[in-house]
Amino acid sequence: MSGWSRIANVFRSREVEGDIEEELQSHFDEAQAAGRDPGVVSRAFGSRVRMHEAAREALIASWLDSLIADVIFGSRQIRKHKTVAAAVVLSLGLGIGSCMAAFRMINALFLRPLPVAHPERLYAIGYEDLFEGRISSNDGFEYAVVPLLREAVKDQAKLLVTTSPGSIDLTFGPDGQTERVWRQYVSGSMFGAFGLHPALGRLLGEEDDTTPGANPYAVISYEYWSRRFAKDSHVLGRRFRTANGTLQIVGVASEGFTGTDPGTFTDIFVPNMMNTPNIVANSGGSTFSGYHIWLLPAPGASIFRMREELRAALHSYREEQVKSWPAVRLKQEKDFFVAAPVSLKSAAAGRPAAQGGYRRPLAIFAVLVGLVLLIACANAANLTAAQAAARRHEIALRISIGAARARLVQLVLVESAIIATAAAALGVVFSWQAAPFIVDRLNPPAQRVRLALHTDWRVTVFAVALTFAVMVLFGLAPALRASSISPAIALRGDDGRRGRRHSRHSLTAAQAAFCTLVLFVAGLFIATFERMANQPTGFSSARVLTLEASSSTDLPAETWYQVTQRLNSLPGVESAALAQYALMSFNAQTGYVWANGHSPDGSWTNSTWFLGVSPGWLKTMKLPLLDGRDFRWNDDYPKVAVVNEKFARKYFGTASPVGRNFETLSGGGFARSPGRNAHVSMEIIGVVPDARYEDMRLPVPATAYVPFRALGSRTGAGDRATFVVRSRAADPISLAPMLRVEIRKSQPGIRVANIATQQELVDSQMVRERLLAALSVFFAAVALILAGVGIYGVLNYAVLERRRELGIRMALGAGASDIARQVTCGVLAAIALGSTAGLVFGLAAENYITSLLYQVKIHEPALLVLPPITMICAALLAAAPAVLRAVRVDPSVPLRAE
Numbered sequence: 001m002s003g004w005s006r007i008a009n010v011f012r013s014r015e016v017e018g019d020i021e022e023e024l025q026s027h028f029d030e031a032q033a034a035g036r037d038p039g040v041v042s043r044a045f046g047s048r049v050r051m052h053e054a055a056r057e058a059l060i061a062s063w064l065d066s067l068i069a070d071v072i073f074g075s076r077q078i079r080k081h082k083t084v085a086a087a088v089v090l091s092l093g094l095g096i097g098s099c100m101a102a103f104r105m106i107n108a109l110f111l112r113p114l115p116v117a118h119p120e121r122l123y124a125i126g127y128e129d130l131f132e133g134r135i136s137s138n139d140g141f142e143y144a145v146v147p148l149l150r151e152a153v154k155d156q157a158k159l160l161v162t163t164s165p166g167s168i169d170l171t172f173g174p175d176g177q178t179e180r181v182w183r184q185y186v187s188g189s190m191f192g193a194f195g196l197h198p199a200l201g202r203l204l205g206e207e208d209d210t211t212p213g214a215n216p217y218a219v220i221s222y223e224y225w226s227r228r229f230a231k232d233s234h235v236l237g238r239r240f241r242t243a244n245g246t247l248q249i250v251g252v253a254s255e256g257f258t259g260t261d262p263g264t265f266t267d268i269f270v271p272n273m274m275n276t277p278n279i280v281a282n283s284g285g286s287t288f289s290g291y292h293i294w295l296l297p298a299p300g301a302s303i304f305r306m307r308e309e310l311r312a313a314l315h316s317y318r319e320e321q322v323k324s325w326p327a328v329r330l331k332q333e334k335d336f337f338v339a340a341p342v343s344l345k346s347a348a349a350g351r352p353a354a355q356g357g358y359r360r361p362l363a364i365f366a367v368l369v370g371l372v373l374l375i376a377c378a379n380a381a382n383l384t385a386a387q388a389a390a391r392r393h394e395i396a397l398r399i400s401i402g403a404a405r406a407r408l409v410q411l412v413l414v415e416s417a418i419i420a421t422a423a424a425a426l427g428v429v430f431s432w433q434a435a436p437f438i439v440d441r442l443n444p445p446a447q448r449v450r451l452a453l454h455t456d457w458r459v460t461v462f463a464v465a466l467t468f469a470v471m472v473l474f475g476l477a478p479a480l481r482a483s484s485i486s487p488a489i490a491l492r493g494d495d496g497r498r499g500r501r502h503s504r505h506s507l508t509a510a511q512a513a514f515c516t517l518v519l520f521v522a523g524l525f526i527a528t529f530e531r532m533a534n535q536p537t538g539f540s541s542a543r544v545l546t547l548e549a550s551s552s553t554d555l556p557a558e559t560w561y562q563v564t565q566r567l568n569s570l571p572g573v574e575s576a577a578l579a580q581y582a583l584m585s586f587n588a589q590t591g592y593v594w595a596n597g598h599s600p601d602g603s604w605t606n607s608t609w610f611l612g613v614s615p616g617w618l619k620t621m622k623l624p625l626l627d628g629r630d631f632r633w634n635d636d637y638p639k640v641a642v643v644n645e646k647f648a649r650k651y652f653g654t655a656s657p658v659g660r661n662f663e664t665l666s667g668g669g670f671a672r673s674p675g676r677n678a679h680v681s682m683e684i685i686g687v688v689p690d691a692r693y694e695d696m697r698l699p700v701p702a703t704a705y706v707p708f709r710a711l712g713s714r715t716g717a718g719d720r721a722t723f724v725v726r727s728r729a730a731d732p733i734s735l736a737p738m739l740r741v742e743i744r745k746s747q748p749g750i751r752v753a754n755i756a757t758q759q760e761l762v763d764s765q766m767v768r769e770r771l772l773a774a775l776s777v778f779f780a781a782v783a784l785i786l787a788g789v790g791i792y793g794v795l796n797y798a799v800l801e802r803r804r805e806l807g808i809r810m811a812l813g814a815g816a817s818d819i820a821r822q823v824t825c826g827v828l829a830a831i832a833l834g835s836t837a838g839l840v841f842g843l844a845a846e847n848y849i850t851s852l853l854y855q856v857k858i859h860e861p862a863l864l865v866l867p868p869i870t871m872i873c874a875a876l877l878a879a880a881p882a883v884l885r886a887v888r889v890d891p892s893v894p895l896r897a898e
Contacts, residue, residue, distance in 0.1 A: 066410070095470070102362070109358055123346060127342050145314065162184060162292050163291060164261060164354065166183060167182055169755070184260070186272065199222050203253065204250075215274070220253070243752070256452075303344055381473075439451050505794075511790050515786075522773075528856050535692075537583075539623055541762050543729070545725045547725070553719065564614055577621075582724065596651050697765075
């Protein structure tokens, strides 16, 4: 036998312990003592370095052999206890899958870089804004400021300008079917700056974005090209119509690029200059501040220096703006507006402001799924406790015959790794379905969120790390406990039941704490959604359809009225009217009011809200007149107004305001609109009940309804409005095709841009609340089920472990209630302690949760009492089978077995 073989056999024939070098030296000395020639011995064993290498190779081979043996043995143990293993895999799989689903969404929204060249160099320009007394971050600019900012950093960086993606209706061909797509206005130089290449045709260039309305071209996304046109190469040159005109497709963007805002897949990219009405101030003087500015610095450029230069340019621009503000505006707000700090935030993963709305809900979601995973791990540890206890004699025998404790830890961890791997596979399947399911419910159909939920290296690393963490969480403690067994104590039957009982109770208390916390948070979100959903709006949403319409040119109010009267005569229409905006559509107009000796204080917090409506609008929205009369077709702005009760109380107290007058600014009191600051007087002709206008979360504002005029128009002419139609049928959307055709027939220049039911607009106000309530209910149910299974496992094992004791107690006359108390007392105490801890943790999170609540106080008694009561009820239900088994123990059976 060669020296190498002898060494390999040594390492394979015994557990490797002690000093390897000493082992090798002993064999070397043995060979020399036997009288062998030293040269021959050296050639047989080689140099000391080679001996170490051989030892390492043998050690690795030995470890692999033991690992394979442990895998085989662990698989047999799992097959031997199929029920427990299946329960553990399902519990952990649900926890792992929930965590992976959350991470896939977080990765898509916040971590994955945009598929552009050098995303790490992208910055979004923002500033601080003071609105209604609150300071917030903003990144919306008027297009007029873009040339000034571009000039400020012209030698240091490129400035790119985009709008947020918005949904529009378009048609292909003269009589094509209308379809809803997402459109984004972008700088012509954006594609080149991002290093993108066309998949077909060409992309937009700087020459397409120089003259307003001159280049009616569009680039479609690869995803839209695949979905809508099945990658038809003849799509180039096709034209489609939108409310703002006709555009021609000139190219297809590269695969994977779906826009700049996470959460939205842009279908069509259009040059900024085709957003003609909003590029410059319109005829009324108002401006559109919906442009987002991106900064792409040149290599080596100083971010700090550019931020200061941008701040100086913006400061100069705004100094000119505030000169045209109403004199009533607070000096504090004017000064803050002019001197607002400029920020440069990294936009490597997309526009930061677009991510902000998802940040806190997803953080709450991540915490919930993390708690579910911890419950699953505690549940798995408890479910495997009986199996681990049954193997104490086996492990004691292994130790007594010389097994190393590290080897025993490996043995138990390998079994845990097999279970964790199976659970991870199940979790991957679960997350693959769960993440898209959750995303589909983030928004209503008209505002659907779409995320690129691809599996990249981040998701893969997270899945592997999570699997390892789960293996350690539920497998390390049993492994260490197994390695610490004393062979003498275990073999003579003193198996440390009290210590194991304390360990199980600790895990049960942890489960109860986590589960109670999830139930508490779920209760807060459910109460929030319920109270918001049941909050009266003041108007009737049932059977109401809203149609946003626009015209390429300003139209007199009389033209809009004629179309409205035409709609009133259609079959199936109960009533039709016209408004500047649909209620609850996130659009609003506010202004200052002087009435009955009251003067505005200059802040927006106490300003009055205005809405232009046509005659019949109050009837269509079922807003009854409490006093006075409705509008007539010959009423004009700014002569008369109908006000709500809040307005009447605010300015006139308990007296009737009908016939009284109030003053406002000619432009409605826009905060940042130049001109139109002359005072005009309006007579109040009617009073209606309070109704919500823009936001379900805010108190109903003082509101004045005035004769219809387009927003920003002095004369009553305008280029956009919203038709509001009440249907006789239960489903108003069925009228949409007919209404679209009739509007086009009545006035060919008017195009319908967006159609939605009024109920959809109300529901869109509660997207966040509905999402958090639904997710919290789901995970609260999962947590409760897992905790119940864990409690059942603990009690069931406790009964099996204490059969002899219970038999003796029953033989001595103990009743069923005594036995039940003996079995459940410790576990219920642990649950009570854990539930209390869970409530304490929930109350400690008050500052983080409160901003997501609506008319809900975190200290409400019902919300504090229900989670622990629910936890205890679930525990009693889970304990019932174990208690029944305990009281049915035959005393003679365990005593005879002993």
